[in-house]
Amino acid sequence: MTKQPPLRSARAARAAGTLRRKLRAWEQRLMPPPAAMLEMITAGILTQAISVAAELGVADQLADGPRSAAHLAKNLHVSEDGLTRMLRTLAARGIFRQDAHGRYELTALGQTLRCDTPASMRAMARLFGSPEHREHWSHLLEAVRTGQPQVEKVRGMDAWSYAGANAAYGAVFNDAMTSMSNLAKAAITAAYDFTPFHTIVDVGGGHGSLLAAILARTPAARGVLYDLPAVVAGAGEPLRREKVDSRCSIEAGSFFDQVPAGGDAYILKGIIHSWTDEQVRQILGNVRAAIKPHGRLLLIGLIVPPGNTAHMSKMFDLEMLLMVGGRERTGPEHRQLLAGAGFELTAVTRTASPMCIVEAKPV
Ligand SMILES: C[S@@+](CC[C@H](N)C(=O)[O-])C[C@H]1O[C@@H](n2cnc3c(N)ncnc32)[C@H](O)[C@@H]1O
Known part of the structure; x- marks a missing residue:
């Protein structure tokens, strides 16, 4: 288990939040509106790539130090080409970085995808990229049209019963709730x-x-x-x-x-x-x-x-x-x-x- 990062005060966290919002607004103003919009539209690609990295356990493979894409692909039983393209996408967002030999290693952000860090986000990443969750989100239009939840319509039971009835999804869901609590x-x-x-x-x-x-x-x-x-x-x-x-x-x-x-x-x-x-x-x-x-x-x-x-x-x-x-x-x-x-x-x-x-x- 890695060490718990030091806790910021509520005031410092609020000040950091305000600064981030200002920087984000400033960054958006620097981009032509269609480009800024395109970036938001394609944000789901990033979510899915993070989720796949979490599902495969890439961050856990890197816990002991840098590894080449070939080494990771062999250990994870996946395509080296596919994995390299995913790692490149995530390294561009600061989740992994490459050392002088081209091997991938974890950044502070990437550490949060390990399963054994105190505030691990791995389970949340797995939940948000799971086929079940994605299917639910594909019904947002109907939820907005009607103002009504859609899981019951799609699954024939409410969200809690569905998590209880589907053991694999339920385990991911409960782990994600625990990680939010952590x-x-x-x-x-x-x-x-x-x-x-x-x-x-x-x-x-x-x-x-x-x-x-x-x-x-x-x-x-x-x-x-x-x-x-x-x-x-x-x-x-x-x-x-x-x-x-x-x-x-x-x-x-x-x-x-x-x-x-x-x-x-x-x-x-x-x-x-x-x-x-x-x-x-x-x-x-x-x-x-x-x-x-x-x-x-x-x-x-x-x-x-x-x-x-x-x-x-x-x-x-x-x-x-x-x-x-x-x-x-x-x-x-x-x-x-x-x-x-x-x-x-x-x-x-x-x-x-x-x-x-x-x-x-x-x-
Ligand atoms: C979003 S989770 C929050 C869990 C926990 N309080 C936390 O913050 O990590 C909602 C919790 O409410 C529980 N729950 C849902 N319906 C319930 C009910 N009718 N009676 C008691 N608990 C219920 C769920 O099983 C789940 O553990």
């Missing part, structure tokens, strides 16, 4: 003090990666990991790795029926954006019924900024529309949803990742 968890635990809580319930907590990191920093707290039966069946490894499994119970169920009672912190990370306002009110209503009177609800996710600022939330909003019929929400939309479920928004904490922590108390 990306954000250091930023979340650095930005928010969880030590005042005695019982921390992670609702829809997946395999427990975030809860494990939080419990590792709160030695006096107990945890409850709650998710669907098929998901918790494979959960627990992150809790054991952090040596917090003895302080954490795992419960199976649906947050539309109930959530475990008696917690004084309820975390919902990456949950509410998957659901309609009505469904979110139902989930939050169940948390409201279960939470202790002095407890805190923590919604962790993206917040759509006002105006036309470039922000990851706007991309993921389309993903939510297409896949599940949910949405990314603005600050005022969060406040309104919370109020409708008997909560008052008390604070919004930015983190060094794009994620924010929206804190609310029961009223």
Whole structure:
């Protein structure tokens, strides 16, 4: 396992984001509009090439140092010509570079495609290039026409059931969700003090990666990991790795029926954006019924900024529309949803990742 890169402060991350947006706008102005447009239109080629590199495990092959394309092609059982053309494309985008002998090696960007880096993006790359995901995206036109999600129409079942029913795709999907949690968890635990809580319930907590990191920093707290039966069946490894499994119970169920009672912190990370306002009110209503009177609800996710600022939330909003019929929400939309479920928004904490922590108390 490679070392965790140092964490920037939320303020430094915000300043870097503003600078990047300015540079991007400046770069676009330097290009003739058709050329700038063509670059955006063909961005999917880059996504697919990254995904193929991730699928093949090219970055893992380069973990110990530079290798020639011939060596890689032999080890990976692929065409040397095909691989060389893909590596050339990705090296042009700074993912690989060539040494003086023409051998390929990893850049800092390329390191993120290894499977064993702390914030590996390999699973996300595999998910976004998977035939299933690509097929879903081919239905965006219909999602925009109707304002309705399309996975259910295409698959005959909703996105969660599809991930559960298709083992290979489900494994890629769950790994991708874990990698998103890994990306954000250091930023979340650095930005928010969880030590005042005695019982921390992670609702829809997946395999427990975030809860494990939080419990590792709160030695006096107990945890409850709650998710669907098929998901918790494979959960627990992150809790054991952090040596917090003895302080954490795992419960199976649906947050539309109930959530475990008696917690004084309820975390919902990456949950509410998957659901309609009505469904979110139902989930939050169940948390409201279960939470202790002095407890805190923590919604962790993206917040759509006002105006036309470039922000990851706007991309993921389309993903939510297409896949599940949910949405990314603005600050005022969060406040309104919370109020409708008997909560008052008390604070919004930015983190060094794009994620924010929206804190609310029961009223
Ligand atoms: C996008 S993932 C987020 C997982 C985790 N909180 C994280 O941030 O990595 C959504 C999670 O909600 C869970 N989920 C979906 N429907 C659920 C339900 N009805 N009850 C409980 N969990 C559910 C999924 O199994 C999945 O683990």
